[in-house]
Amino acid sequence: MRITGGVGGMIDKGVYLPPPRANPPGSGAKDFSVLQEAAEWFAVLRSEKANAYDHRRWAVWINATPLHAEAWSRVEAVNQQFGLLSAVPAHAALSAPGRQRRTLVKSLVALCVMVAVGDTALDTYSARTYLASMKAQYRTYIGRTRKLTLEDGTVVWLNTDSAVDVYYTGSTRQIRLRAGEILVQSAHDTQIPARPLEVSTPDGQVRALGTRFTVRYQETGSAVAVFEGAVEISLAKSNAIQLAQAGFARDFGVSWIGASRVSDESRAAWVNALLTPDNMRLDDFLAELGRYRHGYLGCAPEVAYLRLVGVYPLADTDRILTTLAATLPVHIRRRSSWWVTVEAL
Missing domain, CATH: 2.60.120.1440 (Jelly Rolls)
Structure with a gap:
């Protein structure tokens, strides 16, 4: 698959990839680095200062290896927050104001459900659970119980x-x-x-x-x-x-x-809006915490082994991240509100 667009550009073939977990596939430094690069490029191309030169440089990067293309697809999937939307309509939906945005989101979701029928995307766990949740009697949204x-x-x-x-x-x-x-x-x-x-x-x-x-x-x-x-x-x-x-x-x-x-x-501490790790690895803790926030919450392999004990209120996940930075040898890198990584000092 060769990609020639940018953020808001066109892709030769729409590909659905579920958002990555707190640790990218393989959990190695190379996988993590590639995802970081993809996130940086996404931030650059979303900027109002992005120009044709930036898009040409991005095209060279993404076509250099299939790993770059996969990482880019994952970053776009996280940004979409809708599971099955392609890059262009997702960007439009996120940018539209108020009622217009909500109406567009509903329309796009319905469209994607229809398009997905018969597609291999329905064979993925994320697609199956997404569609089943849409039709369920009772459901909760991210961060709610x-x-x-x-x-x-x-x-x-x-x-x-x-x-x-x-x-x-x-x-x-x-x-x-x-x-x-x-x-x-x-x-x-x-x-x-x-x-x-x-x-x-x-x-x-x-x-x-x-x-x-x-x-x-x-x-x-x-x-x-x-x-x-x-x-x-x-x-x-x-x-x-x-x-x-x-x-x-x-x-x-x-x-x-x-x-x-x-x-x-x-x-079951989540019933009381708490996470209570007891000697839990940092990467496992962030995987749990990531369930309660939108976007990508990642962990660098160098700090994944650190252990946690304590009680963390889920009402403010950003405050939890601030606490981690104050108590562990890590710092929080925020490339945007939806892309956050915990890295070594």
């Missing part, structure tokens, strides 16, 4: 950027997790016989056995952490059924279940 009380008294908390559907019938109680993460406090069913309470993801089902637990659906699979009682895990493409007890967590996919590992209530 929500509490639901269901008809039987079961309480469900939705974490940031999450979506669920709820199906209660005469024989079952089912919560379908379309994206993100939920905390469930199950209630005893008043019907006789009692209906089972299940949380399903594309990877399988979690059946509550009088319990309090979280379920998270992510690109690498699903995860359950149990705080009270126990749950049964059944897989989408296997007959295997495993038990997860209070104080433990397990990962699972469509045909595999990981080993039990110790877990505790800190995994």
Whole structure:
């Protein structure tokens, strides 16, 4: 794929790449450096001072290696914040004022959904969860949480950027997790016989056995952490059924279940708008923090190993970054409001 435009220019073929995680693929210095270069170029071309010479230099850079083209696509995807929009309409939507901007965003989202049907983009985790979230009964946006009380008294908390559907019938109680993460406090069913309470993801089902637990659906699979009682895990493409007890967590996919590992209530601190790392690596912490803010939050490989312990209120993620700079040998580099990296001093 050869690219000849710039920000607001045209691309030979539209490519959807999900926003990068806090650590770019490979987590190496080279990957990180390329993404940094792409971010710098994006900032240059967005500037009012950008000229034809800048665009020619950018074209030379992006065509020098496929790694540059991939990094550029990732930076544009982060800037879009809409998951499936191409560079030109996304830039127009972000620039339009007030009601005009909101109307354009809705129109573009609808257009992208139609265009995406039948495209390979629908095979990606981000595209699937994006479309499922658009149609879900209940959802939250980035940085928001929500509490639901269901008809039987079961309480469900939705974490940031999450979506669920709820199906209660005469024989079952089912919560379908379309994206993100939920905390469930199950209630005893008043019907006789009692209906089972299940949380399903594309990877399988979690059946509550009088319990309090979280379920998270992510690109690498699903995860359950149990705080009270126990749950049964059944897989989408296997007959295997495993038990997860209070104080433990397990990962699972469509045909595999990981080993039990110790877990505790800190995994659900987000219900109280907190992150409570306990000897957590900095890169893992930033990956979690990045779920609560728009844009890209990156970590340089040189500082990824640093460890964190503490309580961090999620109401102000920028303040958390300031605290990190004051307590760790790092500094925060802000190339824009949506592109932030934590780097070594």
